[in-house]
Amino acid sequence: MSRITNSGIFGFHKNKDELLFMPKVSTSDFRNGLTILLNGEIYSITEFLHVKPGKGGAFVRSKLKGVVNGKVLDKTFRAGESVEAVRVERRPYQFLYKDGDVYYFMHKETFDQIPIPEEKLDRFEYLKESQDVQVVVRAENEEILFAEIPDQVVMEVTETEPGVKGDTAQGATKPATLESGVTIQVPLFINQGDKVKVNTKEGSYLERVKN
DSSP: OEEEOSSEEEEEOSSSSOEEEEEEEEGGGOOTTOEEEETTEEEEEEEEEEEOOSSSOOEEEEEEEETTTOOEEEEEEETTOEEEEOOEEEEEEEEEEEETTEEEEEETTTOOEEEEEGGGEESGGGOOTTOEEEEEEETTTTEEEEEEOOSEEEEEEEEEOOOOTTOOOTTOEEEEEETTSOEEEEETTOOTTOEEEEETTTTEEEEEEOO
């Protein structure tokens, strides 16, 4: 069920009986960072180029990246073609605790608490108590798309073999368990109780952090 208006489309969300407003935008409104709905998935425009060939109609060549699925897509639109725009917001939350496969977070400004299932968490293995995250929400219906942690975090080493003072053998590493339970490779001189900065995207050690 839907109702057409001059400025957009009202329709029911496929999972909830609630009314949504999905504004239509033309290719002339394209800009980097604009989020649109395409084949039921939300994509962000990362590149676009208006093309006017000598023959045939004008078109817009674009590169899109899935907000949730991360897929990169090359898509060509006819000039003046309309698509559905989606308003996506990133909100600051803090991790509180985990209960089974559900993680609980608190909004850092309103203090509202929300549960998020593990499948909607990005790099959840690096979550620790009070860790700041960004929760990405589809604003029209408050649907939580996913939550992500920073690309770099500082964590304490809870278990590793004792280090040897002055042992800085080039490239030599050993496994170390961090306070969240995840294990990474660290240099030989790192000891239990040390704090280390970690690249969460690569799952790699960056440096030891002084207390």
